[in-house]
Amino acid sequence: MAAAQATPSPGAPGGRPARLRSPVGLxxxxxxxxxxxILADLYALWAGTVQRGVMDDIIAGEYGAGIQRDLERADSLYDYSGIAQISALVATCAVFLVWFHRVRVNAEVFEPHIHHKTRGWTIGAWFVPVVNFWFPRRIALDIWDASSDRSVALDRTLTLDPTASRAPHPLLNAWWTVWVANLLIARVTYQVYVGAEEAEEIKSALTGVMFSDVLDIAxxxxxxxxxxxxxxxxxxxxRSEDRLPVRG
Structure with a gap:
């Protein structure tokens, strides 16, 4: 793909030219x-299953040193799984944001006039409360449309009408729906789990947390x-633009 090579976008905000850079490596x-x-979530599901098994034993009336050891082991496994999930999530978010910003800049080169949000929102939209439920999706839709076959070649002046109807985006909509649903459910189920004290309550709360892990995998x-x-x-x-050099 072209690397740092393109005519500056006429719609570049603040006069700063948008230039193509390969998003492949990122x-x-x-x-x-x-x-x-996904691996961290699978580990958490296994740890949750182990902990549920211990809760079943306690509910059945089993007590003693053996149950106490099993409970401590299950708690440790679940704590480790939480650390693994948070670590994987933080690392993924950091690299994803870099990739997302790069494809947004590239999309501005492809189609400079169809973007509803400026480049700054590409990062900031994820961290602003409330608007982070729809701004990133709006940005992703514009990036997708600018990068698709429907958009205009780089060396032409005609662009897609930003008010015109867009093609459906089933993949993006499915991802965003599942991600938002998981975000909301995870917050609720985690609070229920933290507040659970009795074995029955803990087992029920674990079911909710494990369901959110499944959604996270999806x-x-x-x-x-x-x-x-x-x-x-x-x-x-x-690569389809003959005037641009192709680089990995």
Whole structure:
């Protein structure tokens, strides 16, 4: 793909030109890290299953030193799984944001006039309360449309009408729906788990937390497909422009 090579976008905010840079390496890094997120979630599901088993024994009336050891082991496993999940999530978010900003800049080169949000929102939108539930999706939609075959080649002046109807985005919508649902459910179920004291309450709370882990896995899988497709779309679009040098 073209690396730091393109005519400055006429719609570049603040006069700073947008230039193409390959998203391929970053895209694969995000995919690998999302794979680690999935592994961490699977570990958490296993640890949750172990802890539920101990809760079943306690509910059944089993007591003693053996149960106490099992309980301590289950608690340790679950704590470790939480650390693994947080570590994988933080690393993935950091690299994903770098990738997301790069594909946004590339999209501005492809189609400078269809973007509803400035480049700064590419990072900031994820951290502003409330608006982070729809601004990132809006940005992703614009990036996708600018990178698709429907958009106009780099060396032409005609651009997509930003008010015109867009093609459906089933993959992006599915990923965003599952991700937001998991975000909301995870907050509620974690608070219930923290407040649980009796074995029955802990077991019930664990079921909710484990359900959110399953949703997180689904969101990660959809995110992998989204990242791979968008990265490939941008790479192919840049390579299709004969005037641009192709680089890995």
């Amino acid at each position: 895209g694969w890094a995000v995919v690998v890290l999302l794979g680690l997120v 969101a990660a899988v959809l995110a992998i497909v989204f990242v791979l497709r968008l990265t490939r779309m941008q790479d192919l679009k840049a």
